[in-house]
Amino acid sequence: MDAPEREADNDAAHEEPSLEGEYEPEAVESRWQRRWVDEEVYAYESDPERDPNTVYAIDTPPPTVSGSLHMGHLYGHTLQDFAARFQRMADGEVLFPFGYDDNGIASERLTEQELDIRHQDYERREFQELCREVCQEYEAEFTEKMQGLGCSIDWNNTYKTIEPRVQRVSQLSFIDLYEQGREYRKKAPAIWCPDCETAISQVEMEDDERGSHFNDIAFEVASDGTDRDEFVISTTRPELIPACVSVFVHPDDDENQDLVGETARIPIFGHEVPIIADDRVDMEKGSGIVMCCTFGDQKDIEWYQAHDLPLRVAIDESATMTDLAGDYEGLSTEEAREAIVEDLEDEGYLRDRWEISHTVQVHERCETPVEFRVSKQWYVEILDHKEEYLEAGREMDWYPEKMFTRYKHWIEGLEWDWLISRQRDSGIPFPVWYCADCDTEIVAEKAELPVDPLSDEPPVDSCPECGHDEFVPEDDVFDTWATSSLTPLINAGWDWDADAEEFRMEKPELYPFDLRPQGHDIISFWLFHTVVKCYEHTGEVPFDATMINGHVLDENREKMSKSKGNIVAPDEVLADYPVDAVRFWAASAAVGDDFPYQEKDLRAGEKLLRKLWNASKLTDTLAPRDPEEPEELEPIDRWLLAELDDAIAELTAHFEEYEFAKARDRLRTFFWNTFCDDYLEIAKGREDNPSTQYALRTAHRTFLELWAPFLPHATEEIWQAVYTDDGADLEDSSIHTRDWPTPQGYEADLEAGETAMEVISALRRYKSEHQLPLNADLESVSVYGPIEGFEDAIQNVMHVRELTVLEDEPEVTTEVASIDLDYSTLGPKFGSKVGEIDSGIENGEYEIVEDGAEPRSADSSSSAERSSADSHAAKPRDDGDEPREGRVLRVAGEELGEDLFEVEYERTYSGEGEMIETESAVVILED
RNA sequence: GGGUUGGUGGUCUAGUCUGGUUAUGACACCUCCUUGACAUGGAGGAGGCCGGCAGUUCAAAUCUGCCCCAACCCA
The missing domain is CATH 1.10.730.10 (Isoleucyl-tRNA Synthetase; Domain 1)
Known part of the structure; x- marks a missing residue:
């Protein structure tokens, strides 16, 4: 990869293509990669008049630039390139673009790490500027590595998901959906990452196995409808008890039914909550009595909504205890957990405590366990169009077909609308202001986009609803998928035409795209969200076909992962092998299969x-x-x-x-x-x-x-x-x-x-078996079989001095060696009789009758040798190639016609030389 | 826990949807061969009964059911 070494290799002989000497991939490959890019061999020139059928457009999901190039990228892009190169040759113009995904949490995190800073310490614009600087270096590196793969990407057609052009498309998308009534802003519980301090969506969570403690805590009964003074609940999160709003018992739980309708007093904090019956309680867990806090998990949210419970917020946006937590205010959740447990124990409320290991839901970017918080967020309505998105999926061709089921199941299982607002510093801003008085939403003018409400003025002087003249800018930014899902529109130059007052595409011949390639892990969100957005904007399915590539596994078929240390880096592979060899390997697996x-x-x-x-x-x-x-x-x-x-x-x-x-x-x-x-x-x-x-x-x-x-x-x-x-x-x-x-x-x-x-x-086999070189001369060879026109070829290549084509089959004696039945027609015809027929033949209890001649029983045929030369001279083999009329096999009381069986003969050659049989010829060698 | 996909010689893999009886190819292995490119080549050979069990059928790697294993997706 380093230049000096390449220079050394590049002596004059390598500057020009030639067939001299051995193939030298290092020099050849880098030379062509350079020239293809420099001379724009793969450039796509748009022509809006062009017939869309002669354009093959690929929409590649842009890789996150902050990640390093891994084998998955290499494999995926190579597959795309096979399609691109074939289509370019077979069917006209190809657009193979490239995008860099530098918008979003991943690049923010990268910037923070790289510069050792915290985004909180910077102004939004400043921090964004830093992000772009950091990403630029990574993008240059990514470009170089991608070009090293020899993909036929059009490097004139690239985009970055944070660039102004894309910001404009993204904000247009927001406004279009808003105007269509498919977006709403709502105060509701949302998944929250306390480290990143933002709401996140369902797809950004993952499970992680963590150590924790189960705590049995005694709650006092505050009312007097039962004999009991107290009951015990088990929880892994005692720090949530100040946020406890109710206690639940299963309606079938006879043992605890007496508690329903009573009131419980929360230890230490002393507030009282109702005890309610609900069948969502897991009776198997702990005592079967469970507390509901706002919010510990998704079930708490369900209960909060179903029973119209009050909201008690004990944890703030950075996982710090609020004033609701009394003496514990200001502690982190971790600290509060320990402190509360200690105090519970001191006051005699802690009845038991033991270690467990359980799965917790964490934010995939930072591995911080998520919280659930009520906040005002923007949503895209999707649940009402599930059927349409399913139909869109059905309209695409899936390679492989079976991957459609993943898409289908994902949509069928959807339960939440798409939360698109993120409380981050970097990213594409919502083009929205709110009336400071009545909270009316003011959306930017399309012609003004991209805008940043933090520094730009709203398009109106006073609120159209109440006439108030002060506005509050929205300071949230879009979920990165809200932008990443627009790549077909970005590539096709989708924009608002102010004169025509409608959306137009600069390159309409590209849309819908012919191919969307991607890994099977992102079907459920990236592909799905792209279908949603493009469908809602254009009414069309954005892709004709989608190709799903599998994962690259390690040599032992195990998934590559950092923790196992079994990652193979593309750099290392490419240092040892030609790119073309790597591509040949990439072509070895069926599309969609994981492979090692x-x-x-x-x-x-x-x-x-x-x-x-x-x-x-x-x-x-x-x-x-x-x-x-x-x-x-x-x-x-x-x-x-x-x-x-x-x-x-x-x-x-x-x-x-x-x-x-x-x-x-x-x-x-x-x-x-x-x-x-x-x-x-x-x-x-x-x-x-x-x-x-x-x-x-x-x-x-x-x-x-x-x-x-x-x-x-x-x-x-x-x-x-x-x-x-x-x-x-x-x-x-x-x-x-x-x-x-x-x-x-x-x-x-x-x-x-x-x-x-x-x-x-x-003849090769003969030479090999006789340990002769392949170019050894053969004195005389006779062939009986259809080789007309190929005699010279055989003679030359096998070094045969004298080649004779026999008119007649050579003198051989034959005897019946076996009889092959055609089961595919025999089976349906004779059914269960097939077994009998088989055993009849095996036992020799059959006879072959031909040409009305004397029946030949198995006995006679196996003993009576016949000379083939006198009766069947027409063909070297008569076993079914050329059935004669009236030949019949009598076995097990049935007569099988000519089409049902083939007779295999054992042949013995009695003439001069050695006989070799092939499928359709007989060869005789004489030394 | 639910779902999806897959389990074929030592390794990777074709065939499975459309059941038919010598299960494809490559790599590795063994034997032989320097021939006008390639010995980093060529010719040949050995090696599997198709994850397990049961069933349907004249016939199952192929269809059905259950089980085991692996990966992924969702809880």
């Missing part, structure tokens, strides 16, 4: 690069670079091109379905086995043949094109070295801007080709 990082897969990629390089060198020595197409191609060459046609068709289908792993395997097998191992060996003996020269070059160009999405650097290097003129404009000459290959309609005798390859394979 395995070094040996990277070695496989390296091997392929070497093979491609060497095969290119050999091709270059065998044929001129641009041979004429001959009038008539010879069978072997036509065969290769016909097979190539098939491969192109299959690969294209795989790419269109995002089946990169299948495309990769199909291409590798065809390239390595058929082209390199078979055809190139054959071509060595035919280099002066114009037909072979043409086929070689056609195949080679096509292979480079087919490999280009997977191996962009190596294919570009070879392409530029061999097939382009010096000094050509890279935008035109790059292999990545070429058209994807299409089948050319070559027709060939595929059966003959296949048979010829079988014969070659048989």
